[in-house]
Amino acid sequence: MPTVVHVDIPAEEPERARAFYERLFHWKFEAPPGYGDYFLSEATDEEGKPGVGLGLGKRGAPDQKITVYFDVDSIADYLPLVEQLGGKVVMPRMPVPGYGALAVCTDTENNPFGLWETHTD
The missing domain is CATH 3.10.180.10 (2,3-Dihydroxybiphenyl 1,2-Dioxygenase, domain 1)
Known part of the structure; x- marks a missing residue:
């Protein structure tokens, strides 16, 4: 989870x-x-x-708010699901050198949240 x-x-x-x-x-x-x-x-x-x-x-960005990031095994697996459920992908998967990768989305209520994928190498 x-x-x-x-x-x-x-x-x-x-x-x-x-x-x-x-x-x-x-x-x-x-x-x-x-x-x-x-x-x-x-x-x-x-x-x-x-x-x-x-x-x-x-x-x-002027409207950027505090964003909570959730650890997931694969951002690529979650982004289509976000959209399927009515959310939006605001920033697609972006590598964070030495740490992992992130993406930013909004939920159905326009609340921002992030997805985080930790490097396993």
Whole structure:
């Protein structure tokens, strides 16, 4: 069953948003090499157990909202199903070098969500 693996937070000013979330939730964001103004973190529970991954970066479109990503075995298998069920593919499968691949869709209520496929190599 697909689970939530990542939450992407778009921001007008990533440094300002980074400071906000670091102070609010004590998340520690780091900039991976080669990703520019994009920061990664991982939420942990009260005992320090790892939780969902977090990303924070420059807003790509004026209407871009926080997007939850679900881990799936194959994005290619899910995209036709999204459309068959009345959703839309907003961004087709795109590789994320060194990590996996992603796609962004909307559901029947126009809510954005992402599909994530982890590299297995």
